[in-house]
Amino acid sequence: MKRSFPTTTFAVLGLMMSVAGTAAADHSERNPNVTEVNPGDTVKVARIPDNIYLRTQDDPDDLIWDRLPVYRTGLTTAPPVHPSVMLRFDPTDMEAKHLYFQVAKSKDRFYIRLRWKDASEDRSTTVDQFRDGVAVQYAIAGPETSYMMGSGPDNPVNIWYWRSDQEQIENLAAGGFGSTTHLPEQTVTGASEYFPEEIAQDSEWHVVMSRLIDEDGEHQVDLSRDTIPVVFALWEGHHNERDGNKKVTHNWIMLDNSDSQ
């Protein structure tokens, strides 16, 4: 069997990646409290003071999130790496999808909160419907790891995947394309909420994922490190997105996880 890849695709994407931050985005909201972040930038992990008590561990709408810095980054279409993804790839879709994220830790837990606009709440996975989803991917080693699903089995990534059809975060690992594997340790918790708006385009998903900082396991990201490379991926079910048909951050954003202020 023959698998064909037009090589020009990658060139087009290269161009697209470089303009990702500034490309036409899905909305033009300007919020002075939001810091624009591009791949390669460093973002500080906020410290939740010890005297603050979270009523519900992963409440996606907890008050605490109004008090922590918000970052925004542009996600663009992932380069297709399989003929099935290629078949569904739209090279004209240059629009960057804005993802708002917040990162924080308490004494013993690491939190990440994600928020994005999505005009439709796609919660079901049926024969012809696809669900919404978001994933956070961490390099287990350093930023030399490929941000595209890791660089082979020796240099893997840890992925936290939230899917809208279940309130449960999948803890996964991958070492290259097509190798995504469910980890024996399902240690990540999370919760989500969809906020519908009068104007459908303004509706939002809010998702929180968290994990104990101290966890062992060969493929679980070490969250006690000072620097953690991270990227995001987003699937809109309404657009039949799944697998490699997704929007992603094109290269690592560095989380400064040190205790220095």
Place this chain on the structure above:
Amino acid sequence: MTVKRQLSMVLDLNKCIGCQTCTTACKLMWTNRNGREFMYWNNVETQPGKGYPRDYQNMGGGFDEAGALRAGRQPSQEDYGIPWEYNYEEALMTGTDPWLRPNVKPTWGANWDEDQGEGDYPNSYYFYLPRLCNHCANPGCLAACSRNAIYKRQEDGIVLIDQERCRGYRYCVNACPYKKVYFNEQISKSEKCIFCYPRIEKGLPTACAQQCVGRIRWIGYRDDTEGPIHMLVEKYKVALPLHPEWGTQPNVFYVPPLSPPKYGPDGEMLDESRIPLEYLESLFGDGVAAALDTIRTERQAKADGKGSELMDTLIGYNHAEMFKLS
């Protein structure tokens, strides 16, 4: 895709009576539960007809002439038909409902257009086409899976989905032009005909073939030169793949149906068969005319008492000769 051996099935469409016993055998064995209710790993459709899922022949998939995957359309639940149940208990036992009725309003189903066919009396025609996964030599489903979850067994070429690896992307459902992979919503994974491999491993034929009332199915290995598959596919070339132009190289073959002659306006018999040759060619490719000629000739020979090895095989005197599983 080369495998050590390839199991194969031949179905003689001249003998199929459309009784759906095969469908039922398969359903009871594999698909009447656990989210598979809408699936027919084996279905029998009336042709010409929309088939199952509805209009599957126009949904794309398979390969183009250059060998690249062709885009396909995802069937909807409605295209398969939403399975319904009857209120037997209430209507027939307790009498609490005066009507026997289905629990959903049926608008389409796997054999909704059964026995409709084409043409006007007295030249109307149809035939039955039982369909199952073709366990293709170049499976579209396998090529489309970005997870490498689909594989072909070395020992018999059966195409299976590794349920551990499947993440429910449905690329395979899309890519199979025969629409013989189904998405199970209950487990969020794809499932398909497994050629009854647990039976095959015990030396038994598939349930659909074992139960076939019309004795239209032969099973054997492609490389068994003494077996029925070789005789029907290679030696006499009377068994042809369905839609060879889709590029997946099926291992299920069909003996195309002969049909009575057409009637002219004054009731005279014309020198033209009721089922148009072009129609059969649109399904089974270029080999149809030659295959039908061979069958006609051999049938005549048998009728004339001259004996015919081909006819003796097609008659299917006993199961032991129809199923050669070693």
